[in-house]
Amino acid sequence: MSGILRQPAEITYQTELDALKAEDVGNKPENWALSPQAVVTYLLGGKTKSGVEISPKYIGNRRLIETAVATLATDRALLLLGVPGTAKSWVSEHLAAGICGNSTQVIQCTAGTDENQIRYGWNYAQLLANGPSREALVPTPLYRAMESGTLCRLEELTRMGSDVQDTLITVLSEKMLPIPELNEAVYAQRGFNIIATANNRDKGVNELSAALKRRFNVVVLPLPDDMAQEISIISKRVAEMSASLELPMPLDAQSEIEKVVTMFRELRGGETLDGKVTLKTPTGNLSTAEAIAVMVGGLSQANWFGNGRLDAENLSSNLVGAIVKDPVQDKAVLEEYLETVLKKRPAYSDYYKIINEVL
Numbered sequence: 001m002s003g004i005l006r007q008p009a010e011i012t013y014q015t016e017l018d019a020l021k022a023e024d025v026g027n028k029p030e031n032w033a034l035s036p037q038a039v040v041t042y043l044l045g046g047k048t049k050s051g052v053e054i055s056p057k058y059i060g061n062r063r064l065i066e067t068a069v070a071t072l073a074t075d076r077a078l079l080l081l082g083v084p085g086t087a088k089s090w091v092s093e094h095l096a097a098g099i100c101g102n103s104t105q106v107i108q109c110t111a112g113t114d115e116n117q118i119r120y121g122w123n124y125a126q127l128l129a130n131g132p133s134r135e136a137l138v139p140t141p142l143y144r145a146m147e148s149g150t151l152c153r154l155e156e157l158t159r160m161g162s163d164v165q166d167t168l169i170t171v172l173s174e175k176m177l178p179i180p181e182l183n184e185a186v187y188a189q190r191g192f193n194i195i196a197t198a199n200n201r202d203k204g205v206n207e208l209s210a211a212l213k214r215r216f217n218v219v220v221l222p223l224p225d226d227m228a229q230e231i232s233i234i235s236k237r238v239a240e241m242s243a244s245l246e247l248p249m250p251l252d253a254q255s256e257i258e259k260v261v262t263m264f265r266e267l268r269g270g271e272t273l274d275g276k277v278t279l280k281t282p283t284g285n286l287s288t289a290e291a292i293a294v295m296v297g298g299l300s301q302a303n304w305f306g307n308g309r310l311d312a313e314n315l316s317s318n319l320v321g322a323i324v325k326d327p328v329q330d331k332a333v334l335e336e337y338l339e340t341v342l343k344k345r346p347a348y349s350d351y352y353k354i355i356n357e358v359l
Contacts, residue, residue, distance in 0.1 A: 009097035019052035031191025079216035085287020088197040105141035149189030312350035
């Protein structure tokens with residue numbers, strides 16, 4: 001196996017992308033590797049005429065993915081919005097992989113991100129020796145995407161300051177990036193666009209200005225409404241990650257996934273699935289992504305320190321870590337849930353006992 005911990009999507013799923021490309025007869029926007037219809041098939045799954053199975057990368061509303069792809073075929077940027085854990089980054093990566101075959105032109109936005117990381121930087125040795133020049137300029141992922149007519153991904157756009165966000169306004173409206181030091185500009189080639197992700201639930205969020213919002217088409221990715229759909233998503237991702245990490249997947253994994261999803265959905269929704277008991281909700285989001293992390297953490301613990309079984313003993317510590325973000329408020333919420341709900345469910349007796357020990 002490769003020593004690389006995680007390959008980009010276009011390498012991991014190269015066989016699928018090649019199969020789609022070989023049979024793709026649809027019209028393609030300029031500089032696109034696949035037609036919009038083929039990109040949707042790559043994201044949602046299907047089968048090629050030659051019988052190659054295309055695995056679903058996103059399980060959810062087809063219209064949302066069609067809208068996202070259609071947006072990127074225009075000159076309007078795409079903003080994937082949703083609470084943490086709704087696969088925004090995952091969808092962003094696979095959209096870039098399917099459309100331009102390069103998902104690595106990405107800027108991770110943080111409170112410390114400045115304009116130089118968005119626009120361009122300088123090689124200061126050359127700058128001091130020879131003054132401003134193209135050779136001294138260090139291109140960012142956004143710069144390279146504009147030059148090559150490909151996609152640039154901005155992760156967690158609202159994490160960086162509003163003044164830095166507004167650096168994008170000229171790029172999105174004029175399709176050019178001024179370089180005043182050289183009295184030049186970089187003009188975007190056809191095919192260039194931006195995929196940004198953002199959520200409005202975390203602390204430290206900086207609201208987008210009205211001017212910047214107008215330049216994005218917003219697609220909201222929701223948490224799965226259907227429990228069976230959420231179980232399907234988690235089962236698929238846990239199986240993929242267990243194979244990648246070389247962790248054996250126990251035969252009892254499905255039943256434990258169902259129990260974890262039940263607990264997450266009840267605490268997230270503020271009531272039991274039958275609607276008979278009202279519950280307090282924790283401060284965290286208890287998203288699908290967090291459920292996946294709990295299962296993978298349990299797999300690792302079971303493999304290295306347990307009996308290889310995915311059970312309450314190996315999952316409970318990870319569960320408590322996902323639920324109890326605030327050591328006072330969330331602990332009280334979980335303790336109440338244990339006493340009013342899990343204590344009365346024989347199938348959850350191991351979780352009731354071991355979580356109480358962990359707490």
